[in-house]
Amino acid sequence: MKAKTVLPAVAMTAVSMVLTLAVVVMWLGTAVPWPVALVVGLGIDGGWLATLAYERRLAAQGDHNQAVTAVGWSFGLIATGVLVAHALTAEHSAGAWLAVAWLPIAAKALWLVHAMWERTALTPVALDAIRGIQQEARDEAAVARARLRAEAATEETRLTAVTEAGARVARVQAKTAQTLAGAWSTLETARAGEETGRALTSVTARVTPGVTPHWELPVWGPSEPLAARSLESAPALTDEALDVIVDEIRTSETPALSYREMAARFRAAGHSASEVRLRAAWKRVA
Template sequence: MTVAINKKLLTVLPAVAMTVVSMVLTVIVVVMWLGESMPWGVALVVGLGLDGGWLATLAYERRLAAQGDHNNAVTGVGWGFGLVATGVLVAHAIGEESAGAWLAVSWLPLAAKALWLVHGLWERTALTPKALDSIRSIQQRARDEAAVARAQLRAVAGTEETRLVAVTQAGARVARVQAETAGELAGAWSVLEAARQGDGTARALTCVTERVTPESHPSWELPVWSPADTRALLESAGLTDAELDRIVYELINSQTPPLSYREVASRFRAAGHSASETRLRASWRRVTTPAVEA
Protein backbone atom coordinates (compact mmCIF):
# COMPACT_ATOMS: atom_id res chain seq x y z
CA MET A 1 0.00 0.00 0.00
CA THR A 2 2.79 2.43 0.93
CA VAL A 3 4.58 1.73 -2.35
CA ALA A 4 1.40 2.40 -4.34
CA ILE A 5 0.83 5.70 -2.47
CA ASN A 6 4.41 6.77 -3.11
CA LYS A 7 4.06 6.01 -6.82
CA LYS A 8 0.83 8.00 -6.98
CA LEU A 9 2.47 10.98 -5.26
CA LEU A 10 5.39 10.85 -7.66
CA THR A 11 3.05 10.98 -10.63
CA VAL A 12 0.87 13.78 -9.27
CA LEU A 13 3.67 16.02 -7.96
CA PRO A 14 4.62 17.50 -11.38
CA ALA A 15 1.01 18.52 -12.03
CA VAL A 16 0.64 20.02 -8.53
CA ALA A 17 3.91 21.94 -8.81
CA MET A 18 3.01 23.28 -12.25
CA THR A 19 -0.43 24.33 -10.95
CA VAL A 20 1.02 26.21 -7.97
CA VAL A 21 3.57 28.02 -10.13
CA SER A 22 0.90 28.89 -12.70
CA MET A 23 -1.49 30.26 -10.05
CA VAL A 24 1.18 32.36 -8.34
CA LEU A 25 2.39 33.72 -11.67
CA THR A 26 -1.16 34.55 -12.74
CA VAL A 27 -1.89 36.46 -9.50
CA ILE A 28 1.37 38.40 -9.73
CA VAL A 29 0.82 39.36 -13.36
CA VAL A 30 -2.79 40.45 -12.73
CA VAL A 31 -1.74 42.59 -9.76
CA MET A 32 1.14 44.14 -11.72
CA TRP A 33 -0.97 44.76 -14.80
CA LEU A 34 -4.18 45.99 -13.19
CA GLY A 35 -2.55 47.60 -10.15
CA GLU A 36 -1.75 50.70 -12.19
CA SER A 37 -5.40 51.41 -12.97
CA MET A 38 -7.11 50.14 -9.79
CA PRO A 39 -6.25 49.45 -6.18
CA TRP A 40 -3.94 46.51 -5.82
CA GLY A 41 -6.43 44.80 -3.50
CA VAL A 42 -9.02 44.72 -6.27
CA ALA A 43 -6.41 43.43 -8.69
CA LEU A 44 -5.48 40.73 -6.17
CA VAL A 45 -9.12 39.67 -5.89
CA VAL A 46 -9.35 39.45 -9.68
CA GLY A 47 -6.23 37.29 -9.86
CA LEU A 48 -7.36 35.03 -7.04
CA GLY A 49 -10.80 34.74 -8.61
CA LEU A 50 -9.29 33.63 -11.89
CA ASP A 51 -7.12 31.07 -10.14
CA GLY A 52 -9.99 30.03 -7.87
CA GLY A 53 -12.27 29.31 -10.81
CA TRP A 54 -9.54 27.30 -12.51
CA LEU A 55 -8.83 25.39 -9.27
CA ALA A 56 -12.53 24.76 -8.56
CA THR A 57 -13.17 23.23 -11.97
CA LEU A 58 -10.02 21.15 -11.58
CA ALA A 59 -11.19 19.84 -8.19
CA TYR A 60 -14.64 18.96 -9.53
CA GLU A 61 -13.13 17.25 -12.56
CA ARG A 62 -10.83 15.23 -10.29
CA ARG A 63 -13.80 14.12 -8.16
CA LEU A 64 -15.68 12.95 -11.24
CA ALA A 65 -12.59 11.06 -12.38
CA ALA A 66 -12.32 9.36 -8.97
CA GLN A 67 -15.92 8.18 -9.41
CA GLY A 68 -15.15 6.86 -12.87
CA ASP A 69 -17.26 9.59 -14.47
CA HIS A 70 -16.61 12.40 -16.92
CA ASN A 71 -18.39 15.64 -17.80
CA ASN A 72 -17.56 17.54 -20.96
CA ALA A 73 -18.97 20.81 -19.62
CA VAL A 74 -16.71 20.76 -16.58
CA THR A 75 -13.74 19.89 -18.73
CA GLY A 76 -14.58 22.72 -21.14
CA VAL A 77 -14.89 25.25 -18.31
CA GLY A 78 -11.55 24.13 -16.89
CA TRP A 79 -9.82 24.56 -20.25
CA GLY A 80 -11.59 27.94 -20.59
CA PHE A 81 -10.08 29.22 -17.32
CA GLY A 82 -6.70 27.94 -18.47
CA LEU A 83 -7.01 29.79 -21.78
CA VAL A 84 -8.09 33.01 -20.01
CA ALA A 85 -5.12 32.81 -17.65
CA THR A 86 -2.80 32.19 -20.58
CA GLY A 87 -4.38 35.11 -22.47
CA VAL A 88 -3.81 37.42 -19.51
CA LEU A 89 -0.15 36.42 -19.35
CA VAL A 90 0.30 36.89 -23.11
CA ALA A 91 -1.43 40.30 -23.08
CA HIS A 92 0.74 41.46 -20.22
CA ALA A 93 3.89 40.18 -21.95
CA ILE A 94 3.10 42.08 -25.14
CA GLY A 95 2.92 45.39 -23.26
CA GLU A 96 6.21 44.89 -21.45
CA GLU A 97 9.63 45.94 -22.68
CA SER A 98 11.07 42.42 -22.19
CA ALA A 99 8.18 40.67 -23.92
CA GLY A 100 10.18 37.56 -24.73
CA ALA A 101 10.84 36.69 -21.10
CA TRP A 102 7.18 37.07 -20.14
CA LEU A 103 6.00 35.13 -23.17
CA ALA A 104 8.35 32.33 -22.19
CA VAL A 105 6.31 31.69 -19.02
CA SER A 106 2.86 32.48 -20.39
CA TRP A 107 2.24 28.83 -21.31
CA LEU A 108 2.33 27.63 -17.67
CA PRO A 109 -1.50 27.52 -17.15
CA LEU A 110 -2.00 25.36 -20.22
CA ALA A 111 0.97 23.20 -19.22
CA ALA A 112 -0.55 22.62 -15.77
CA LYS A 113 -3.87 21.64 -17.35
CA ALA A 114 -2.10 19.24 -19.73
CA LEU A 115 -0.22 17.61 -16.84
CA TRP A 116 -3.50 17.00 -15.01
CA LEU A 117 -4.85 15.40 -18.18
CA VAL A 118 -1.84 13.09 -18.37
CA HIS A 119 -2.20 12.22 -14.69
CA GLY A 120 -5.85 11.33 -15.24
CA LEU A 121 -4.89 9.00 -18.08
CA TRP A 122 -2.29 7.38 -15.83
CA GLU A 123 -4.88 6.81 -13.11
CA ARG A 124 -7.35 5.22 -15.54
CA THR A 125 -4.71 2.78 -16.76
CA ALA A 126 -2.95 2.10 -13.45
CA LEU A 127 -2.84 -1.52 -12.28
CA THR A 128 -2.15 -3.14 -8.95
CA PRO A 129 1.22 -4.82 -8.35
CA LYS A 130 -0.47 -8.22 -8.39
CA ALA A 131 -2.01 -7.55 -11.79
CA LEU A 132 1.32 -6.29 -13.11
CA ASP A 133 3.05 -9.44 -11.85
CA SER A 134 0.41 -11.58 -13.58
CA ILE A 135 0.88 -9.68 -16.82
CA ARG A 136 4.65 -10.04 -16.60
CA SER A 137 4.27 -13.77 -15.94
CA ILE A 138 1.96 -14.19 -18.93
CA GLN A 139 4.31 -12.24 -21.18
CA GLN A 140 7.31 -14.23 -19.97
CA ARG A 141 5.48 -17.51 -20.52
CA ALA A 142 4.49 -16.41 -24.02
CA ARG A 143 8.11 -15.46 -24.79
CA ASP A 144 9.32 -18.82 -23.48
CA GLU A 145 6.79 -20.75 -25.56
CA ALA A 146 7.67 -18.73 -28.65
CA ALA A 147 11.39 -19.40 -28.10
CA VAL A 148 10.77 -23.13 -27.65
CA ALA A 149 8.60 -23.21 -30.79
CA ARG A 150 11.29 -21.42 -32.78
CA ALA A 151 13.91 -23.87 -31.52
CA GLN A 152 11.71 -26.84 -32.47
CA LEU A 153 11.09 -25.45 -35.94
CA ARG A 154 14.79 -24.82 -36.46
CA ALA A 155 15.64 -28.34 -35.26
CA VAL A 156 13.04 -29.92 -37.56
CA ALA A 157 14.25 -27.79 -40.46
CA GLY A 158 17.86 -28.79 -39.78
CA THR A 159 16.94 -32.48 -39.58
CA GLU A 160 14.94 -32.29 -42.80
CA GLU A 161 17.79 -30.49 -44.52
CA THR A 162 20.24 -33.18 -43.39
CA ARG A 163 17.89 -35.92 -44.60
CA LEU A 164 17.43 -34.28 -47.98
CA VAL A 165 21.18 -33.84 -48.38
CA ALA A 166 21.75 -37.52 -47.51
CA VAL A 167 19.03 -38.66 -49.94
CA THR A 168 20.43 -36.44 -52.67
CA GLN A 169 23.94 -37.75 -52.15
CA ALA A 170 22.72 -41.36 -52.13
CA GLY A 171 20.76 -40.75 -55.32
CA ALA A 172 23.81 -39.20 -56.92
CA ARG A 173 25.91 -42.24 -55.95
CA VAL A 174 23.29 -44.63 -57.36
CA ALA A 175 23.09 -42.65 -60.59
CA ARG A 176 26.88 -42.63 -60.85
CA VAL A 177 27.08 -46.40 -60.33
CA GLN A 178 24.32 -46.98 -62.86
CA ALA A 179 26.09 -44.80 -65.38
CA GLU A 180 29.36 -46.66 -64.83
CA THR A 181 27.62 -50.04 -65.10
CA ALA A 182 25.83 -48.96 -68.26
CA GLY A 183 29.14 -47.87 -69.73
CA GLU A 184 30.75 -51.21 -68.88
CA LEU A 185 27.80 -53.14 -70.34
CA ALA A 186 27.90 -51.04 -73.48
CA GLY A 187 31.61 -51.76 -73.84
CA ALA A 188 31.09 -55.50 -73.34
CA TRP A 189 28.22 -55.49 -75.84
CA SER A 190 30.41 -53.70 -78.35
CA VAL A 191 33.06 -56.38 -77.94
CA LEU A 192 30.46 -59.11 -78.48
CA GLU A 193 29.07 -57.34 -81.53
CA ALA A 194 32.55 -56.96 -82.99
CA ALA A 195 33.22 -60.66 -82.37
CA ARG A 196 29.90 -61.63 -83.97
CA GLN A 197 30.54 -59.64 -87.11
CA GLY A 198 34.16 -60.75 -87.45
CA ASP A 199 35.21 -63.14 -90.25
CA GLY A 200 36.95 -65.47 -87.83
CA THR A 201 33.71 -66.15 -85.95
CA ALA A 202 31.90 -67.54 -88.98
CA ARG A 203 34.88 -69.72 -89.93
CA ALA A 204 35.17 -71.06 -86.39
CA LEU A 205 31.49 -71.96 -86.27
CA THR A 206 31.72 -73.58 -89.70
CA CYS A 207 34.63 -75.72 -88.54
CA VAL A 208 32.64 -76.93 -85.57
CA THR A 209 29.42 -77.71 -87.49
CA GLU A 210 30.94 -78.81 -90.79
CA ARG A 211 30.73 -82.53 -90.00
CA VAL A 212 27.07 -82.29 -89.07
CA THR A 213 25.84 -79.90 -91.76
CA PRO A 214 28.54 -79.57 -94.45
CA GLU A 215 26.62 -77.00 -96.49
CA SER A 216 25.70 -74.72 -93.60
CA HIS A 217 27.33 -71.41 -92.83
CA PRO A 218 26.14 -70.63 -89.32
CA SER A 219 26.10 -67.17 -87.88
CA TRP A 220 26.09 -66.04 -84.28
CA GLU A 221 23.18 -63.84 -83.30
CA LEU A 222 23.35 -61.88 -80.06
CA PRO A 223 20.46 -62.60 -77.70
CA VAL A 224 17.84 -59.93 -77.20
CA TRP A 225 16.48 -59.94 -73.69
CA SER A 226 13.14 -58.60 -72.60
CA PRO A 227 11.30 -58.54 -69.25
CA ALA A 228 9.09 -61.42 -70.44
CA ASP A 229 12.12 -63.54 -71.30
CA THR A 230 13.69 -62.81 -67.94
CA ARG A 231 10.50 -63.69 -66.09
CA ALA A 232 10.11 -66.93 -68.03
CA LEU A 233 13.69 -67.89 -67.31
CA LEU A 234 13.26 -67.18 -63.63
CA GLU A 235 10.03 -69.18 -63.49
CA SER A 236 11.60 -72.17 -65.27
CA ALA A 237 14.82 -72.15 -63.27
CA GLY A 238 15.55 -75.23 -61.21
CA LEU A 239 13.50 -77.83 -63.19
CA THR A 240 13.62 -81.31 -61.76
CA ASP A 241 14.43 -84.33 -63.95
CA ALA A 242 10.78 -85.41 -63.94
CA GLU A 243 9.60 -81.98 -65.03
CA LEU A 244 12.32 -81.83 -67.66
CA ASP A 245 11.37 -85.29 -68.99
CA ARG A 246 7.71 -84.28 -69.16
CA ILE A 247 8.49 -81.14 -71.15
CA VAL A 248 10.80 -83.01 -73.52
CA TYR A 249 8.20 -85.77 -74.01
CA GLU A 250 5.51 -83.23 -74.84
CA LEU A 251 7.79 -81.49 -77.32
CA ILE A 252 8.80 -84.75 -79.03
CA ASN A 253 5.22 -85.89 -79.47
CA SER A 254 3.86 -82.47 -80.37
CA GLN A 255 3.83 -83.52 -84.03
CA THR A 256 4.26 -86.55 -86.26
CA PRO A 257 6.88 -87.75 -87.02
CA PRO A 258 8.57 -87.05 -83.63
CA LEU A 259 10.97 -84.16 -83.48
CA SER A 260 14.71 -84.59 -83.52
CA TYR A 261 16.89 -83.56 -80.61
CA ARG A 262 17.91 -80.27 -82.22
CA GLU A 263 14.30 -79.36 -82.92
CA VAL A 264 13.35 -80.28 -79.35
CA ALA A 265 16.21 -78.19 -77.96
CA SER A 266 15.28 -75.25 -80.17
CA ARG A 267 11.62 -75.34 -79.14
CA PHE A 268 12.61 -75.91 -75.49
CA ARG A 269 14.66 -72.70 -75.53
CA ALA A 270 12.02 -70.82 -77.49
CA ALA A 271 9.40 -71.74 -74.89
CA GLY A 272 11.48 -69.94 -72.26
CA HIS A 273 12.71 -73.02 -70.40
CA SER A 274 16.23 -73.23 -69.06
CA ALA A 275 18.43 -76.29 -68.63
CA SER A 276 22.01 -77.17 -69.38
CA GLU A 277 22.86 -78.93 -72.61
CA THR A 278 23.97 -82.02 -70.70
CA ARG A 279 20.72 -82.33 -68.74
CA LEU A 280 18.58 -81.67 -71.81
CA ARG A 281 20.37 -84.33 -73.88
CA ALA A 282 20.17 -86.83 -71.01
CA SER A 283 16.44 -86.19 -70.69
CA TRP A 284 15.96 -86.68 -74.44
CA ARG A 285 17.75 -89.99 -74.20
CA ARG A 286 15.62 -91.10 -71.25
CA VAL A 287 12.44 -90.23 -73.09
CA THR A 288 13.42 -91.73 -76.48
CA THR A 289 15.34 -94.83 -75.37
CA PRO A 290 12.26 -96.98 -74.59
CA ALA A 291 10.80 -96.15 -77.97
CA VAL A 292 14.05 -97.14 -79.71
CA GLU A 293 14.24 -100.45 -77.81
CA ALA A 294 10.64 -101.20 -78.66
Protein backbone atom coordinates in the same frame (compact mmCIF):
# COMPACT_ATOMS: atom_id res chain seq x y z
CA MET B 1 4.50 6.21 -12.16
CA LYS B 2 1.64 8.34 -10.78
CA ALA B 3 4.10 10.86 -9.29
CA LYS B 4 5.69 11.33 -12.73
CA THR B 5 2.46 12.85 -14.05
CA VAL B 6 0.96 14.51 -11.00
CA LEU B 7 4.05 16.30 -9.66
CA PRO B 8 4.69 18.37 -12.82
CA ALA B 9 1.01 19.33 -12.93
CA VAL B 10 1.03 20.41 -9.26
CA ALA B 11 4.25 22.38 -9.66
CA MET B 12 3.09 24.20 -12.78
CA THR B 13 -0.28 24.95 -11.18
CA ALA B 14 1.41 26.46 -8.13
CA VAL B 15 3.70 28.60 -10.28
CA SER B 16 0.78 29.75 -12.41
CA MET B 17 -1.24 30.77 -9.32
CA VAL B 18 1.70 32.69 -7.84
CA LEU B 19 2.32 34.48 -11.13
CA THR B 20 -1.37 35.29 -11.54
CA LEU B 21 -1.64 36.67 -7.99
CA ALA B 22 1.55 38.74 -8.39
CA VAL B 23 0.49 40.14 -11.76
CA VAL B 24 -2.98 41.07 -10.49
CA VAL B 25 -1.54 42.80 -7.42
CA MET B 26 1.08 44.69 -9.46
CA TRP B 27 -1.24 45.50 -12.34
CA LEU B 28 -4.34 46.53 -10.38
CA GLY B 29 -2.41 47.89 -7.36
CA THR B 30 -1.90 51.18 -9.13
CA ALA B 31 -5.60 51.60 -9.88
CA VAL B 32 -7.26 50.17 -6.76
CA PRO B 33 -6.05 49.55 -3.23
CA TRP B 34 -3.73 46.55 -3.02
CA PRO B 35 -6.12 44.60 -0.70
CA VAL B 36 -8.73 44.75 -3.47
CA ALA B 37 -6.16 43.59 -6.02
CA LEU B 38 -5.15 40.80 -3.66
CA VAL B 39 -8.75 39.68 -3.32
CA VAL B 40 -9.14 39.66 -7.11
CA GLY B 41 -6.01 37.59 -7.53
CA LEU B 42 -7.01 35.17 -4.78
CA GLY B 43 -10.46 34.91 -6.33
CA ILE B 44 -9.04 33.83 -9.68
CA ASP B 45 -6.65 31.35 -8.06
CA GLY B 46 -9.30 30.15 -5.61
CA GLY B 47 -11.85 29.52 -8.33
CA TRP B 48 -9.27 27.69 -10.39
CA LEU B 49 -8.18 25.59 -7.41
CA ALA B 50 -11.79 24.79 -6.40
CA THR B 51 -12.80 23.60 -9.86
CA LEU B 52 -9.57 21.56 -10.09
CA ALA B 53 -10.30 19.88 -6.76
CA TYR B 54 -13.84 19.08 -7.86
CA GLU B 55 -12.60 17.63 -11.15
CA ARG B 56 -10.14 15.43 -9.27
CA ARG B 57 -12.91 14.21 -6.96
CA LEU B 58 -15.11 13.28 -9.91
CA ALA B 59 -12.18 11.55 -11.62
CA ALA B 60 -11.51 9.50 -8.47
CA GLN B 61 -15.14 8.34 -8.60
CA GLY B 62 -14.86 7.47 -12.27
CA ASP B 63 -17.17 10.33 -13.25
CA HIS B 64 -16.89 13.43 -15.40
CA ASN B 65 -18.79 16.72 -15.57
CA GLN B 66 -18.43 18.89 -18.64
CA ALA B 67 -19.71 22.02 -16.88
CA VAL B 68 -17.04 21.78 -14.17
CA THR B 69 -14.40 21.16 -16.83
CA ALA B 70 -15.56 24.23 -18.77
CA VAL B 71 -15.42 26.39 -15.63
CA GLY B 72 -11.90 25.14 -14.86
CA TRP B 73 -10.71 25.97 -18.39
CA SER B 74 -12.38 29.38 -18.06
CA PHE B 75 -10.33 30.19 -14.96
CA GLY B 76 -7.21 29.01 -16.77
CA LEU B 77 -7.97 31.23 -19.75
CA ILE B 78 -8.66 34.19 -17.44
CA ALA B 79 -5.29 33.71 -15.72
CA THR B 80 -3.58 33.43 -19.10
CA GLY B 81 -5.38 36.57 -20.32
CA VAL B 82 -4.27 38.50 -17.27
CA LEU B 83 -0.64 37.48 -17.83
CA VAL B 84 -0.79 38.30 -21.54
CA ALA B 85 -2.40 41.71 -20.88
CA HIS B 86 0.19 42.54 -18.27
CA ALA B 87 3.01 41.49 -20.62
CA LEU B 88 1.61 43.67 -23.42
CA THR B 89 1.22 46.74 -21.17
CA ALA B 90 4.43 46.34 -19.22
CA GLU B 91 7.08 48.92 -19.87
CA HIS B 92 9.96 46.69 -18.87
CA SER B 93 10.58 42.96 -19.47
CA ALA B 94 7.52 42.53 -21.67
CA GLY B 95 9.09 39.57 -23.43
CA ALA B 96 9.82 37.77 -20.16
CA TRP B 97 6.25 38.21 -18.93
CA LEU B 98 4.89 37.08 -22.27
CA ALA B 99 7.13 33.98 -22.15
CA VAL B 100 5.48 32.79 -18.91
CA ALA B 101 1.95 33.71 -19.92
CA TRP B 102 1.29 30.19 -21.23
CA LEU B 103 1.86 28.50 -17.85
CA PRO B 104 -1.84 28.38 -16.76
CA ILE B 105 -2.85 26.65 -20.03
CA ALA B 106 0.13 24.29 -19.70
CA ALA B 107 -0.93 23.43 -16.14
CA LYS B 108 -4.45 22.57 -17.31
CA ALA B 109 -2.98 20.43 -20.10
CA LEU B 110 -0.81 18.54 -17.61
CA TRP B 111 -3.84 17.80 -15.44
CA LEU B 112 -5.57 16.52 -18.58
CA VAL B 113 -2.63 14.21 -19.28
CA HIS B 114 -2.71 13.00 -15.68
CA ALA B 115 -6.43 12.25 -15.96
CA MET B 116 -5.87 10.26 -19.16
CA TRP B 117 -3.11 8.29 -17.44
CA GLU B 118 -5.42 7.46 -14.54
CA ARG B 119 -8.11 6.21 -16.93
CA THR B 120 -5.64 3.89 -18.63
CA ALA B 121 -3.52 2.86 -15.64
CA LEU B 122 -3.32 -0.85 -14.76
CA THR B 123 -2.54 -2.61 -11.52
CA PRO B 124 0.81 -4.36 -11.03
CA VAL B 125 -0.97 -7.73 -11.23
CA ALA B 126 -2.42 -6.89 -14.62
CA LEU B 127 0.92 -5.57 -15.85
CA ASP B 128 2.65 -8.77 -14.72
CA ALA B 129 0.00 -10.83 -16.53
CA ILE B 130 0.50 -8.81 -19.71
CA ARG B 131 4.26 -9.19 -19.50
CA GLY B 132 3.83 -12.93 -18.99
CA ILE B 133 1.56 -13.21 -22.02
CA GLN B 134 3.97 -11.23 -24.17
CA GLN B 135 6.92 -13.33 -23.00
CA GLU B 136 5.00 -16.54 -23.71
CA ALA B 137 4.17 -15.31 -27.20
CA ARG B 138 7.84 -14.45 -27.82
CA ASP B 139 8.92 -17.88 -26.55
CA GLU B 140 6.42 -19.67 -28.81
CA ALA B 141 7.53 -17.61 -31.80
CA ALA B 142 11.19 -18.39 -31.09
CA VAL B 143 10.45 -22.12 -30.73
CA ALA B 144 8.46 -22.10 -33.97
CA ARG B 145 11.30 -20.36 -35.82
CA ALA B 146 13.84 -22.85 -34.42
CA ARG B 147 11.60 -25.78 -35.42
CA LEU B 148 11.20 -24.45 -38.95
CA ARG B 149 14.95 -23.92 -39.30
CA ALA B 150 15.65 -27.44 -38.01
CA GLU B 151 13.09 -28.99 -40.37
CA ALA B 152 14.52 -27.03 -43.29
CA ALA B 153 18.05 -28.18 -42.45
CA THR B 154 16.89 -31.80 -42.09
CA GLU B 155 15.06 -31.69 -45.41
CA GLU B 156 18.09 -30.17 -47.10
CA THR B 157 20.31 -32.92 -45.69
CA ARG B 158 17.85 -35.61 -46.81
CA LEU B 159 17.60 -34.21 -50.31
CA THR B 160 21.38 -33.98 -50.55
CA ALA B 161 21.76 -37.61 -49.42
CA VAL B 162 19.08 -38.81 -51.86
CA THR B 163 20.67 -36.87 -54.71
CA GLU B 164 24.12 -38.26 -53.97
CA ALA B 165 22.76 -41.81 -53.68
CA GLY B 166 20.92 -41.42 -56.98
CA ALA B 167 24.08 -40.14 -58.62
CA ARG B 168 26.05 -43.14 -57.31
CA VAL B 169 23.38 -45.54 -58.57
CA ALA B 170 23.41 -43.85 -61.97
CA ARG B 171 27.21 -44.10 -62.16
CA VAL B 172 27.14 -47.80 -61.21
CA GLN B 173 24.40 -48.51 -63.76
CA ALA B 174 26.29 -46.66 -66.48
CA LYS B 175 29.50 -48.52 -65.65
CA THR B 176 27.67 -51.86 -65.57
CA ALA B 177 25.96 -51.15 -68.89
CA GLN B 178 29.28 -50.16 -70.42
CA THR B 179 30.95 -53.35 -69.14
CA LEU B 180 28.04 -55.51 -70.33
CA ALA B 181 28.04 -53.87 -73.73
CA GLY B 182 31.77 -54.51 -74.04
CA ALA B 183 31.31 -58.16 -73.03
CA TRP B 184 28.53 -58.74 -75.51
CA SER B 185 30.53 -56.94 -78.20
CA THR B 186 33.44 -59.29 -77.52
CA LEU B 187 31.07 -62.28 -77.57
CA GLU B 188 29.52 -61.16 -80.84
CA THR B 189 32.97 -60.72 -82.37
CA ALA B 190 33.95 -64.21 -81.25
CA ARG B 191 30.68 -65.70 -82.50
CA ALA B 192 31.00 -64.09 -85.92
CA GLY B 193 34.66 -65.04 -86.29
CA GLU B 194 35.58 -67.68 -88.88
CA GLU B 195 38.07 -69.43 -86.62
CA THR B 196 35.82 -69.69 -83.53
CA GLY B 197 34.32 -73.11 -84.29
CA ARG B 198 37.69 -74.51 -85.38
CA ALA B 199 39.39 -73.28 -82.22
CA LEU B 200 36.70 -74.70 -79.93
CA THR B 201 36.77 -78.01 -81.82
CA SER B 202 40.54 -78.28 -81.41
CA VAL B 203 40.16 -77.74 -77.67
CA THR B 204 37.45 -80.38 -77.18
CA ALA B 205 38.86 -82.95 -79.57
CA ARG B 206 41.09 -84.40 -76.84
CA VAL B 207 38.15 -84.73 -74.45
CA THR B 208 35.66 -86.34 -76.81
CA PRO B 209 37.67 -88.14 -79.52
CA GLY B 210 35.74 -89.00 -82.65
CA VAL B 211 32.99 -86.47 -81.93
CA THR B 212 32.74 -83.22 -83.81
CA PRO B 213 30.30 -81.02 -81.88
CA HIS B 214 28.45 -78.12 -83.44
CA TRP B 215 29.45 -75.01 -81.50
CA GLU B 216 27.23 -71.96 -81.27
CA LEU B 217 27.79 -69.13 -78.86
CA PRO B 218 24.77 -67.31 -77.39
CA VAL B 219 23.28 -64.48 -79.40
CA TRP B 220 22.28 -61.15 -77.89
CA GLY B 221 18.56 -60.70 -78.34
CA PRO B 222 15.13 -61.33 -76.87
CA SER B 223 14.15 -64.78 -75.72
CA GLU B 224 10.76 -66.46 -75.79
CA PRO B 225 9.85 -68.51 -72.72
CA LEU B 226 8.59 -72.03 -73.34
CA ALA B 227 5.06 -72.86 -72.46
CA ALA B 228 4.76 -74.46 -69.05
CA ARG B 229 3.65 -78.07 -69.08
CA SER B 230 2.45 -80.05 -66.12
CA LEU B 231 4.46 -83.12 -65.13
CA GLU B 232 1.30 -85.19 -64.91
CA SER B 233 0.61 -84.74 -68.66
CA ALA B 234 4.05 -86.07 -69.71
CA PRO B 235 4.47 -89.86 -69.08
CA ALA B 236 7.72 -91.10 -67.57
CA LEU B 237 10.07 -92.50 -70.24
CA THR B 238 12.31 -95.50 -69.90
CA ASP B 239 15.99 -95.22 -70.73
CA GLU B 240 15.48 -97.09 -74.04
CA ALA B 241 12.61 -94.84 -75.12
CA LEU B 242 14.51 -91.75 -73.99
CA ASP B 243 17.54 -92.85 -76.06
CA VAL B 244 15.37 -93.36 -79.14
CA ILE B 245 13.73 -89.90 -78.84
CA VAL B 246 17.04 -88.16 -78.20
CA ASP B 247 18.68 -89.87 -81.19
CA GLU B 248 15.75 -89.00 -83.46
CA ILE B 249 15.82 -85.33 -82.46
CA ARG B 250 19.63 -85.14 -82.69
CA THR B 251 19.82 -86.65 -86.18
CA SER B 252 16.70 -84.88 -87.48
CA GLU B 253 18.95 -82.35 -89.21
CA THR B 254 22.35 -82.44 -90.87
CA PRO B 255 24.73 -81.76 -89.28
CA ALA B 256 23.51 -83.26 -86.04
CA LEU B 257 21.96 -80.87 -83.51
CA SER B 258 23.83 -79.72 -80.46
CA TYR B 259 22.75 -80.76 -76.99
CA ARG B 260 21.18 -77.40 -76.31
CA GLU B 261 19.07 -77.48 -79.48
CA MET B 262 18.13 -81.09 -78.89
CA ALA B 263 17.06 -80.36 -75.30
CA ALA B 264 14.97 -77.38 -76.41
CA ARG B 265 13.17 -79.41 -79.07
CA PHE B 266 12.80 -82.35 -76.66
CA ARG B 267 10.93 -80.25 -74.13
CA ALA B 268 9.03 -78.32 -76.82
CA ALA B 269 7.67 -81.67 -78.07
CA GLY B 270 6.10 -82.24 -74.65
CA HIS B 271 8.51 -84.93 -73.38
CA SER B 272 9.55 -84.94 -69.72
CA ALA B 273 12.91 -86.03 -68.33
CA SER B 274 15.30 -84.70 -65.78
CA GLU B 275 18.43 -82.87 -66.87
CA VAL B 276 20.62 -85.70 -65.57
CA ARG B 277 18.76 -88.42 -67.52
CA LEU B 278 18.63 -86.27 -70.64
CA ARG B 279 22.40 -85.67 -70.58
CA ALA B 280 23.03 -89.37 -69.95
CA ALA B 281 20.86 -90.29 -72.97
CA TRP B 282 22.72 -87.73 -75.08
CA LYS B 283 26.03 -89.28 -74.14
CA ARG B 284 24.78 -92.78 -74.93
CA VAL B 285 23.47 -91.97 -78.40
CA ALA B 286 26.32 -89.58 -79.29
